[in-house]
Amino acid sequence: MGIKMKLTALAxxxxxxxxxxxxxxxxxxxxxxxxxxxxxxxxxMMDMDGDxxxxxxxxxxxxxxxxxxxxxxxxxxxxxxRDDEEGVVYTVRAQxxxxxxxxxxxxxxxxxxxxxLGPMLRLEKGETVKIRTINELDENTTFHWHGLDVPADAxxxxxxxxxxxxxKIIEFEVSQEAATLWFHPHPEGITxxxxxxxxxxxxxxxxxxxxxxxxxxxxxxxxxxxIFQDKLFDDEKQLNFIAAMNDDGTxxxxxLVNGTLNPKLTxxxxxxxxxxxxxxxxxxxxxxxxxxDSFVQIATDGGFLNEPVVLKEVTxxxxxxxxxIVDFSQMNSENxxxxxxxxxxxxxxxxxxxxxGAVSTIPGEMNDFSLTEEEMELPVTKxxxxxxxxxxxxxxxxxxxxxxxxFTQQQGVTEVWEIYNKPDEMGGMIHPFHIHGTQFKIIxxxxxxxxxxERGWKDSISIEPDERVKIxxxxxxxxxxxxxxxxxxxxxxxxxxxxxVE
Ligand code: C2O
Ligand code: CU
Ligand code: CU
Numbered sequence: 001m002g003i004k005m006k007l008t009a010l011a012x013x014x015x016x017x018x019x020x021x022x023x024x025x026x027x028x029x030x031x032x033x034x035x036x037x038x039x040x041x042x043x044x045m046m047d048m049d050g051d052x053x054x055x056x057x058x059x060x061x062x063x064x065x066x067x068x069x070x071x072x073x074x075x076x077x078x079x080x081x082r083d084d085e086e087g088v089v090y091t092v093r094a095q096x097x098x099x100x101x102x103x104x105x106x107x108x109x110x111x112x113x114x115x116x117l118g119p120m121l122r123l124e125k126g127e128t129v130k131i132r133t134i135n136e137l138d139e140n141t142t143f144h145w146h147g148l149d150v151p152a153d154a155x156x157x158x159x160x161x162x163x164x165x166x167x168k169i170i171e172f173e174v175s176q177e178a179a180t181l182w183f184h185p186h187p188e189g190i191t192x193x194x195x196x197x198x199x200x201x202x203x204x205x206x207x208x209x210x211x212x213x214x215x216x217x218x219x220x221x222x223x224x225x226x227i228f229q230d231k232l233f234d235d236e237k238q239l240n241f242i243a244a245m246n247d248d249g250t251x252x253x254x255x256l257v258n259g260t261l262n263p264k265l266t267x268x269x270x271x272x273x274x275x276x277x278x279x280x281x282x283x284x285x286x287x288x289x290x291x292x293d294s295f296v297q298i299a300t301d302g303g304f305l306n307e308p309v310v311l312k313e314v315t316x317x318x319x320x321x322x323x324x325i326v327d328f329s330q331m332n333s334e335n336x337x338x339x340x341x342x343x344x345x346x347x348x349x350x351x352x353x354x355x356x357g358a359v360s361t362i363p364g365e366m367n368d369f370s371l372t373e374e375e376m377e378l379p380v381t382k383x384x385x386x387x388x389x390x391x392x393x394x395x396x397x398x399x400x401x402x403x404x405x406x407f408t409q410q411q412g413v414t415e416v417w418e419i420y421n422k423p424d425e426m427g428g429m430i431h432p433f434h435i436h437g438t439q440f441k442i443i444x445x446x447x448x449x450x451x452x453x454e455r456g457w458k459d460s461i462s463i464e465p466d467e468r469v470k471i472x473x474x475x476x477x478x479x480x481x482x483x484x485x486x487x488x489x490x491x492x493x494x495x496x497x498x499x500x501v502e
Contacts, residue, residue, distance in 0.1 A: 062283065065230060065255045065341060070264035070349035076220040077202060077227075077258060080119035083132075088169065090121050093134040094141050094185065094199060101261050105237045110137065110197040116259045118183070118201025120225060123174045125207035134167040140187050141194060145203060146319060147181035147301055147439065147459040148172075152479020152501070155436055158188040158402060159480065175476060176439060177303045177367075178210030179457070180225075180275045180321050188402060192281050192488035193241045196250060198259070200227065200279050213363050215298065216273040216325065222357060224265065224272060227279040228316075228347065229256050247390040248429065249282020249318075249487040257348055264349045269329045270357025273298070274339075276324060278316040281488045284430065284462070286342035288313035289326070291335060296362060299323035302439035302457025304367040309453040313342075317432035317462035319486040322453070325362055328352050369456050371441050375414060375472045382407055382417040382473075384497075386431045386463065386485060389424065391493045393485065399494030405480065406497035414474040416443065421463040428465030431490065435459060435473060436481040437501070443470040460486055475501040 082089055097115025098106040112118030123129055133143040133156075140163055144156035153160070154170035162168055181203040185194040202225050216222035232244040232252030244250050257263045278285050289295065289312075296308040301321050314322050331337060331352050339348040388394050396406070409415055417440075419433050439457035442450040446468055454461075463469055475481070484496035 062251050063253050064343050065345045065347070066253055067346040068255060068257075068264070068338075068349060069262040070338075070346075070351075071262045072260050072264065074224075074226075074263040074265045074348070075258045075260045077117060077225060078119045079219060080113065080121050086130075088130045088132050090129075091132040091134065092118070092121070092143060092183075092201070093136050094143070095136045096138070099198075099259070101256070101259065102233075102237045107233070107237055107239060109239065110194060110199045112183075112199065112201045116198045117227065118199070120202040120204060120219075121183075122204045122206065125174050125177060125205060128171065128173045130169055130171045132167060132169045133162060135162040135164055138164050139190070140164070141185045141199070142187050143170075143183060144186035144436075145181065145183050146434075147179065148203065149176045149438060149476055151477040152437060152481055155479070155481060156183075157186050157436060157480070157482045161187060174205060176205060177457075178207045179205050179302045179439075180277065180299065180323060181205065181302075182227075182277055182279070182319075182321075184279075186482070188400075189492050192245070192250060192492050195279075195488055196231070196241050196244075196281055197239055200229075202227070202275075202277070209304070209367070213304075213366055214360055215362065216271055216358065216360055218358070222267070222270055222272045223275070225258065225275045225277070226348070227258050227277045228285055229279045230254065230283045231256055245489065246282075247489055247493060249489050251281070251283050255347060264351055266351045266353060267328050268353050268355040268357030269331070271325050271327045271329065271360050271362070274324050274326060275321065276314070276316060277321045278318050280318050282318060284315060284317050285347075286313050286315040287324075287339055287347070288342075290338045290340045290344070290346070295324045295326045297322050297324050297453045298362065298366060300454065300456035301459045303369065305453065305456045306367050306369050307364055308362050308366070311453060314453065315342075315462070317430060317460065317486065318488070319432060319434055319460045320462065329356070329359075367456070369441075371443060371455070371472065375416075375441065376443055378414065378416045378472070380418040380470065381415045382409075384417060384419040384433070384483070385422050386419065386433065386495070387422040387424070388495075389426075389429060393490045393493050393495040395484075395495055395497045398497070400484075400496040402498075404498065405500045407499040409473070409475060409499055409501050411475055411478050411501050414472050416470055417473050418468060418470050419461075419463060420468045421465050423465040430462055430464055431495070432460050432462045432486040433483070434461075434486045435483040435499075437477060437479070438473055438475050438481070440474075441472040443472055445469050475499075478502060
């Protein structure tokens with residue numbers, strides 16, 4: 001099936017899918033956006049397999065990604081320079097611009113301090129940070145620091161709207177350990193579109209431990225950020241969110257890594273640390289090496305694992321991160337090495353240079369994360385039930401209401417939250433559950449201890465249909481925080497609640 005056919009089939013499946021939750025919703029407007037002639041439609045309908053026609057977006061059947069041809073060297077987000085004015089450390093501007101993603105074509109995109117995506121901000125544990133946030137868009141936005149343990153008034157949730165042309169300075173102390181976090185907008189109902197258009201950046205925290213472990217840490221050289229996002233470009237190579245949008249999560253056939261189309265990464269013969277971020281609106285990724293070789297995972301969303309975990313693959317739902325180390329020291333380009341997805345589609349080819357790089361060893365002990373006996377025995381005091389699909393998604397039977405507080409919790413007190421993904425007649429789907437303003441610990445998945453590579457700090461957790469997970473949650477700061485599904489369209493459709501920390 002050629003690219004065009006694929007696109008057409010996808011457009012139709014989106015139409016069919018949006019038609020299924022509301023039989024009358026296949027409006028002329030939607031038909032228009034998809035730009036499909038009747039003839040093409042007939043064609044594709046015959047190609048479609050029955051499954052796609054009935055259900056909602058079962059995420060096992062999503063359109064697969066085009067292979068990266070590797071013709072473009074991976075772009076590395078710049079490291080943001082520190083300001084030096086009245087204690088303000090960083091200035092972050094949300095902007096709209098044009099980006100050459102495809103050769104010779106300008107795509108309208110959003111970005112932070114640039115036209116697409118954002119720079120990397122580096123923070124040190126223990127420092128007090130002021131960040132000036134400026135909205136240069138012509139629509140409302142917020143600046144949310146995903147995974148950061150901050151007072152709620154600095155968290156940038158939907159209550160923290162910054163209007164066009166306005167700015168806000170936030171201040172907080174960096175109190176958590178080294179981790180790969182990120183930032184993105186969070187305005188009520190339009191988060192999915194703003195992220196899809198390009199608003200997402202990286203936030204690294206470093207501390208004494210991260211600096212003394214001897215891990216690869218030469219930014220952009222052997223310590224590489226990788227933001228994975230799938231997009232659907234229209235005929236003019238534009239990001240037309242309205243046309244691409246799916247209520248169960250917008251997916252595309254085109255992969256961008258750090259905003260690079262058809263990326264490849266050139267590495268020396270050395271151990272290379274890859275900081276994987278699933279920055280997609282909805283797509284899950286399962287990362288593995290095409291050779292079947294193993295790699296080690298060294299960090300979760302919120303910090304280092306106690307010990308490196310040897311894996312052949314790692315799955316990340318939207319917003320999850322994993323740091324992995326791939327050893328290229330014995331490899332060369334004849335190996336035709338690449339990072340691939342579950343189904344084998346090529347995400348990121350590697351070119352191994354003749355240079356031998358730094359010699360590093362991965363320490364056997366990296367952290368002192370622990371889940372205590374006491375925490376494991378705490379009773380469940382918060383229950384969260386995720387249910388539904390499309391625009392009918394709910395948490396505990398309710399949709400988000402910014403005026404309603406769903407839970408209260410005491411500052412500094414650990415409580416056990418039990419989250420259940422209630423299936424529907426069609427089986428249901430994975431929901432990645434995220435809580436703001438905290439890093440939590442996974443106690444169990446369906447009563448079993450979590451896999452080794454989830455025995456570390458987490459701020460998002462992927463939950464399968466009919467799965468029940470228990471997590472230990474503590475907030476160090478006060479205020480109102482969001483918890484929600486990180487399929488951004490589900491979040492926008494109301495799969496979100498609020499916890500007030502007192
Ligand atoms: Cu990535 Cu509400 O967050
Ligand atoms: Cu968040
Ligand atoms: Cu969801």
